[in-house]
Amino acid sequence: MILLFEQLLNGLQYGVTLFLLAAGLTLIFGIMGVINLAHGALYMVGAFAGAWVSIQTGSFWAGLVSGLAASAVAGILVELGIMRRLYARDHLDQVLATFALILIFNQSTILIFGRQPLFTSLPPVFSGSVEILPGLPYPTYRLFVIAVGLAVAVGLYLLINKTRVGMLVRAGATHRQMVRALGVNIKGLYTAVFGLGALLAGLAGVMASPILAVQVGMGDEIILATFVVVVIGGVGSVKGAFVAGLFLGMTDTMLRAFLPTLLQQVMPGPEAQALGVGISSMGIYLMMAIVLLFRPRGLFAAQG
């Protein structure tokens, strides 16, 4: 029972990380119609900038601010320099260009930081663990990650549903031509949304940096799962990204944690292990196939 609860928390934490990445990706895809494969690279930029500054200054918080700033600036530069030229092109050109961006970001990072991973320590406030249930110490930092993710979700909800910018974002996701026809500064809106998406990716990167190895290619690992989240949640829907992110995070963690053991009840050990690991790594993709079968546009597809 304690194990189940702990795995649920782990799933929640993975889920909010996926949400932070997917929220930006889904907005960019939904509003500008651009498939941005390089979103994972912005996650990496955030992680590297954050880790490097926190190593130099010894302060996690300085790292957090710099990581956010670096990824937002990188995002805005990419939008101004490259993405602008791609909006009118078809998806193949966009995929090629953003794939090239991944390679460029990865190689530049190798040139600047080398191939060795960076290491940062946890902020002292969150370095311990708290006993959330008797016999279950849970790392405080992971609770902090969950809290930040949920806070961002609330913030985005307010931004999108209660502000004028949010109104434009919503309108842009559903009726792009109409927004343009009404004379809204669509270029400025695009840059802002791209920067916001990059900022959220950078936030996910900085938050992950004390837990994971900060290394070149770290974004490529997580971006696949992020795309699955976007597709399941419905392109353009932040609500969908939130629900699908948490759902996938939990499903993935639960399958990996319990499926091999469950299968061991009905078949011999090694085969159960192999089959269980196999099925659980397919899990999120199976989930995507099932969702698309019944809801071809995702769970919360934006209209239009």
Place this chain on the structure above:
Amino acid sequence: MKKLLTSTGMLLALMAPAYAEATKIGVITTLTGPAGYLGEQIRNGLTLGLQATGVEFELVVEDDARDPNTGVQAADRMLNEEDIKILTGIVFSNVSGTVVPETVDSGAIYVSPNAAPSSLAGAECHPNYFVVSWQNDTLHEASGAAAKSLGYTTAVALAPNYQAGIDAIAGFKREFGGEVTEIFTGVEQSDFAGEMAQIRNAAPQVVFQFHPGGQGISFLKQYQQSGLLGSVPMVLSEPSYDGVILQAVGPAAVGLTGTTHWNADFDNEASKAMVAAWAEAHPTTPLTTYGQQAYDTGLLIGTALNAVGGDGDVEALRDAIASAEFASTRGNFAFGPNQHPIQDWYMTAIEADADGNPVIVTKDKILEARGDVYSADCQM
């Protein structure tokens, strides 16, 4: 006209010896992605080892990105277009599983500085295939023996779900003999929170894990963050606690037990020369066992090339490599019947230096003149 011919002839005469002396050596290794630093260690180790023998050589380096198909394409180019006779460099067993058969079937020689999957060590062994590092299982048999000698009887063993991971757990179990709970992780996985919960739930006396490169850094950091580090001891094989991993993990690594076939504190001439050469060439990067294995591979290839005068006669070169007449940085070294090493294994402790940073200190020898279990199936 005559003058032109003469000068061209002189030019050719000048160029020819230099061209004949510099033997091209194909290096296929992993230089991109989370494990990119492993390939960098291997490339740098090879260079220093070859330089130490004074041989004329030229490295042709290609990145395999840990992908078997990319590796085979690189091998094809080297073998067929560049006419290279000797290949080396591969980090990962899944890549060597496809590149090695391709190479030896074409009549060229492959010398492994790292990966040595069980699938190529037994019935599939080949006269042109040499391993300088170890057979995959043996690495982890040493850890099994270490855990047993420390008196533990229950263990949780974790490894990524690919050939080397499967070999790792098989090797650990073979020598450990106690009760083992197996957990296979994803090859690309970097968050191990779920596994930490499973370990806590299983409450073993000892944890054994095999996660090379960036995965190992993530695993150790999270092991500490989850509070397991103080309560459940860990035994590691050398790829899971190399110098780069320790530098990244920092003081959290102090207190772990490791096993290895070589360590920077080894007291022999070859090892001291290597450590000095590395420190001069790469002052900011710690030398890992990957670099050491590649250095030994460089020594072996260089010595053999010197003995037979280049790669003109591949069979003579093969025999020269098989005689293994080089001074290994690990001390005792010989090839077994399947041309995998027979060598000694040591237990190491990770202790704190004056600044509190982890250093690897060699302790007892736990396995002596150890070959591998698959050599019995090898018929050459």
